[in-house]
Amino acid sequence: MTNWAWFGLRAGSLTTHWPEGPGPDGQEGVRGMPRFHPERCEAGCRDCVSACPTGAITQSQDGQTRIDYARCITCQRCTEVCPTGAFEATPDWAIAVRDRADLVFGEAGYAPSVPHPQPAQRVPYALKRSLHIRHVDAGSCNGCESELEALLNPFYNLHRLGIFFTPSPRFADLLLVTGPVTIAMREPLLRTYEAMPEPRLVMATGTCATGGGIAGGGYACHQGLAGILPVDLWLPGCPPNPAAIMEALLVLLNRRPTRVSRGHLAGS
Amino acid sequence: MRPCTTRILPADELLAALSDLLPQGERNPHRRLRMAYARNLREGGIEALYCLSQCAQEPYLLLRVRPEGQRLPSLANRFPLMGWYEREMHDLFGLEFEGHPEPYPLVLHEGADPVHPLRVAPSSEPIGFSSLPPAAPVMVGSEIQRLPFGPVRADIVESAQFLFFYIGEGILHYQPRLFYKHRGMEQRFEGSTLMRGVMLSERVSGTDSIAHALAYCQACERALGWAPPPRAIGIRVLLAELERLTNHLHFFGELAKMTTLKVADAEGHWLEERAKQINGTLTGSRFLRGILCVGGLRRDLDLTSLGDAFAALEPEVVAYLERLEDTRSYLDRLLGTGRLAREVAFDQGATGPVERASGLDRDLRRDLPYSGYETLCFEIPGQSGGDAWARALIRRDEIRTSIALIRQCLERMEPGAILSEAVNLAPDPDAEGLGWSEGTRGALYYAIHFDPERGVLDRVKIKDPSFSNWRVFPFTVQDTNLMDYAINEASFGLSIAGADR
Numbered sequence: 189m190t191n192w193a194w195f196g197l198r199a200g201s202l203t204t205h206w207p208e209g210p211g212p213d214g215q216e217g218v219r220g221m222p223r224f225h226p227e228r229c230e231a232g233c234r235d236c237v238s239a240c241p242t243g244a245i246t247q248s249q250d251g252q253t254r255i256d257y258a259r260c261i262t263c264q265r266c267t268e269v270c271p272t273g274a275f276e277a278t279p280d281w282a283i284a285v286r287d288r289a290d291l292v293f294g295e296a297g298y299a300p301s302v303p304h305p306q307p308a309q310r311v312p313y314a315l316k317r318s319l320h321i322r323h324v325d326a327g328s329c330n331g332c333e334s335e336l337e338a339l340l341n342p343f344y345n346l347h348r349l350g351i352f353f354t355p356s357p358r359f360a361d362l363l364l365v366t367g368p369v370t371i372a373m374r375e376p377l378l379r380t381y382e383a384m385p386e387p388r389l390v391m392a393t394g395t396c397a398t399g400g401g402i403a404g405g406g407y408a409c410h411q412g413l414a415g416i417l418p419v420d421l422w423l424p425g426c427p428p429n430p431a432a433i434m435e436a437l438l439v440l441l442n443r444r445p446t447r448v449s450r451g452h453l454a455g456s
Numbered sequence: 457m458r459p460c461t462t463r464i465l466p467a468d469e470l471l472a473a474l475s476d477l478l479p480q481g482e483r484n485p486h487r488r489l490r491m492a493y494a495r496n497l498r499e500g501g502i503e504a505l506y507c508l509s510q511c512a513q514e515p516y517l518l519l520r521v522r523p524e525g526q527r528l529p530s531l532a533n534r535f536p537l538m539g540w541y542e543r544e545m546h547d548l549f550g551l552e553f554e555g556h557p558e559p560y561p562l563v564l565h566e567g568a569d570p571v572h573p574l575r576v577a578p579s580s581e582p583i584g585f586s587s588l589p590p591a592a593p594v595m596v597g598s599e600i601q602r603l604p605f606g607p608v609r610a611d612i613v614e615s616a617q618f619l620f621f622y623i624g625e626g627i628l629h630y631q632p633r634l635f636y637k638h639r640g641m642e643q644r645f646e647g648s649t650l651m652r653g654v655m656l657s658e659r660v661s662g663t664d665s666i667a668h669a670l671a672y673c674q675a676c677e678r679a680l681g682w683a684p685p686p687r688a689i690g691i692r693v694l695l696a697e698l699e700r701l702t703n704h705l706h707f708f709g710e711l712a713k714m715t716t717l718k719v720a721d722a723e724g725h726w727l728e729e730r731a732k733q734i735n736g737t738l739t740g741s742r743f744l745r746g747i748l749c750v751g752g753l754r755r756d757l758d759l760t761s762l763g764d765a766f767a768a769l770e771p772e773v774v775a776y777l778e779r780l781e782d783t784r785s786y787l788d789r790l791l792g793t794g795r796l797a798r799e800v801a802f803d804q805g806a807t808g809p810v811e812r813a814s815g816l817d818r819d820l821r822r823d824l825p826y827s828g829y830e831t832l833c834f835e836i837p838g839q840s841g842g843d844a845w846a847r848a849l850i851r852r853d854e855i856r857t858s859i860a861l862i863r864q865c866l867e868r869m870e871p872g873a874i875l876s877e878a879v880n881l882a883p884d885p886d887a888e889g890l891g892w893s894e895g896t897r898g899a900l901y902y903a904i905h906f907d908p909e910r911g912v913l914d915r916v917k918i919k920d921p922s923f924s925n926w927r928v929f930p931f932t933v934q935d936t937n938l939m940d941y942a943i944n945e946a947s948f949g950l951s952i953a954g955a956d957r
Contacts, residue, residue, distance in 0.1 A: 189782060189783065189784055190779040190780070190782045190783045192717060192718075192719040192720055192779075192783070193719065195719060195723070195779065196718075196719035196722070196723075199723070202726055214729070214733055215736060216733070216736065216737050217736050217737035217738070217740060218736040218737075218740060218741065218742060219740035219741065219746070239651070241648075241651075241652040241655045241656075261655065261659070262746075263655050263745075263746060264740075264746050265651065265655070268754065268755075277740075322608075323612050324608055324615070325613070325614050325615045325637070326615070327615075327636075327637045327638075327639050327956075328614075328637070328662070328953065329659045329660060329661060329662035329953045330614055330661060330662040330663055330951055330952070330953040330954075331659070331662025331663065331665075331743055332662070333612055333613070333614060333662075334662060334663050334706075334743075335742075336612045337612050337725070338725070338728075338729055338732070340612075340725070341709075341722070341725035341726055341728070341729045342722045342723075342725070342726045342729075343726060343729045344729075353611070353612060355609075355610030355611065356610075357608075367637070368639065370636065370637055370638060370639055371568065371582050371583065371585040372565050372568075372585065372587065372607075372635065372636045372637075372638065373607065373615055373636050373637065374585070375587050376607050376608050376615070376636070377608075380608050401659070402644065402655055402656055402659050403639040403640075403641060403644060403659065405580045405644075406578065406579070406580065406582075406639070406640045406643055406644055407571075407573035407578075407579055407581075407582060407583050407640050407643065408573070408582060408583070408638050408639050408640035409582060409639050409640065410582055426659070426745075427662065427743075429736075429742060
């Protein structure tokens with residue numbers, strides 16, 4: 189008969205101190221968002237545009253390249269097809285932003301295809317050290333759920349940051365949405381939002397939720413949360429890894445600054 | 457369709473032909489219908505395709521039928537597992553199945569606009585939808601409680617609704633309503649290049665990325681006659697077994713969670729995290745995405761540190777599984793829970809560990825080997841108990857098999873090319889191919905048809921193992937009790953994204 193308590197004590201703490209102290213973030217070798225070096229671009233070349241499976245990379249008439257990281261599924265295809273190395277594979281995981289326009293690189297900037305409601309309020313100070321999340325799967329591939337569940341394993345142990353998942357929307361401060369929003373999940377999603385007490389926050393998690401991803405569009409899906417709910421925080425990634433989700437939650441709570449602005453990652 | 461034998465049949469001979477091919481009551485795990493789907497013909501009209509296996513080590517038989525005036529005879533009364541395939545063909549193509557025992561919407565819920573989205577040209581606009589309650593039996597009785605649970609449920613889980621009718625603890629009737637997550641993935645392949653198809657297949661069921669990409673790539677390769685080089689084949693098997701190991705470790709973490717063993721829950725998920733980190737370091741993706749492509753691999757992998765990573769992980773996994781089995785409360789909750797009889801498993805179409813735990817000895821890695829499995833040495837575990845415990849034993853033994861297979865692959869790996877030289881040839885315009893793989897959750901099929909004018913993918917059918925096992929699962933819930941439900945569901949290890957697509 190196994191004495192689990194004894195094995196638990198013997199194993200000790202397996203939790204990393206990251207991000208509040210030194211320690212591994214667990215993402216060694218994981219590839220993130222490709223970085224774009226426009227100065228290396230060859231005039232007239234459209235290889236990346238035609239290879240991008242989600243239309244995240246576009247080019248204007250005068251040859252200006254625009255990248256919408258909210259649509260990037262980190263497939264790395266642009267880094268493979270680019271003949272001049274203008275797209276570089278990096279370990280930079282997706283960083284959450286408050287303003288959707290900050291996920292777009294390029295002079296053309298961001299113009300929403302559908303008007304989407306803006307979040308009304310600032311994040312209340314009271315949530316800073318105690319946040320309760322209600323997760324809703326609005327049609328994901330289960331990759332995002334797998335990484336959200338990972339947040340509760342002993343390595344990340346999200347609870348130590350004062351962040352918890354709650355079963356009922358009535359107790360939730362944050363609605364964390366994954367998936368492109370399928371036609372059948374739209375109403376349950378909206379009703380979950382309505383069941384939450386104010387102030388209520390919304391986080392679009394994963395590229396399906398931020399920009400539709402590879403599944404968005406078509407007969408059964410919307411293009412993510414744009415035009416459906418007011419979004420306080422946008423976190424792309426396919427799926428965003430647990431460290432990226434953790435950092436995003438701390439950005440939401442003003443415990444860490446966002447490192448992305450207009451499609452540029454600070455320090456790159 | 458390569459590599460199948462094909463027969464073209466008139467619609468009215470279909471049932472008789474299948475009854476001859478698949479004798480009633482035989483229940484040989486190698487002789488069964490595998491999937492059915494429809495597609496639009498270029499010259500107009502619809503074709504329905506039925507895929508069946510007749511014997512291990514033999515190519516599948518494909519029956520092609522042209523429905524007369526959108527109508528086909530229903531096979532669901534004689535072959536119950538066809539029930540969902542026919543309802544899917546009805547929802548997506550508007551085919552009518554005469555005499556269907558459950559003529560209700562499945563993939564597109566009640567309240568969806570009555571268009572048949574795969575029958576018409578692909579649209580970028582979602583179809584109209586206003587939700588209505590599902591067709592469900594009426595149960596009357598003063599003690600009977602009705603509980604619709606979901607689609608937004610407690611915990612971090614996928615969306616689906618479960619309808620329970622119960623008295624006290626006893627479940628009288630259970631009806632899952634899936635397909636809240638139906639994304640129309642099969643149509644997203646239409647008009648795609650081969651490479652975009654890989655990205656799509658990796659995202660049908662996120663935790664089965666390799667199984668899906670492998671079945672998809674093999675379907676394309678068979679259609680086009682491209683053979684991946686040996687190193688690519690070896691690395692594909694390695695990745696497929698890494699995926700199985702990761703998923704099975706997750707399975708035990710979940711089973712420990714449902715049996716309220718807090719430390720075992722933490723340890724199981726910790727081992728899963730370790731496997732995911734090994735995956736991330738090896739391939740750049742914790743879900744092993746971005747490596748496979750049609751014809752081989754997109755890039756070579758550095759396998760030098762994998763052996764050491766495994767040497768550290770393996771003894772911990774073995775000790776963890778032993779500790780679980782030495783826990784009385786764990787055995788108590790699993791033994792006898794959610795029993796699935798062999799006959800039901802066969803008739804309703806169970807696959808993977810679920811069928812192997814109910815006495816059906818079938819595994820594509822051995823019975824219809826692909827990607828070099830025929831050159832590797834491994835055993836397929838079997839059990840006949842059919843309960844949650846038997847399903848856990850199968851997965852325990854599969855973990856050992858996976859570790860042994862990873863070892864063998866590493867030992868045999870030789871340097872070499874990773875992409876077939878044939879990939880620059882133009883595709884044969886009329887090519888069609890069937891690909892398969894034995895994923896963590898069971899048999900997975902991709903059937904691929906090309907668009908000859910544009911040289912891109914046309915119809916792609918995906919048969920995910922969870923589509924089969926979700927149909928079977930309710931048979932183990934009826935007449936059991938509510939306390940066992942969560943454990944029973946965890947013991948099936950189902951994916952909703954895969955079933956819904």
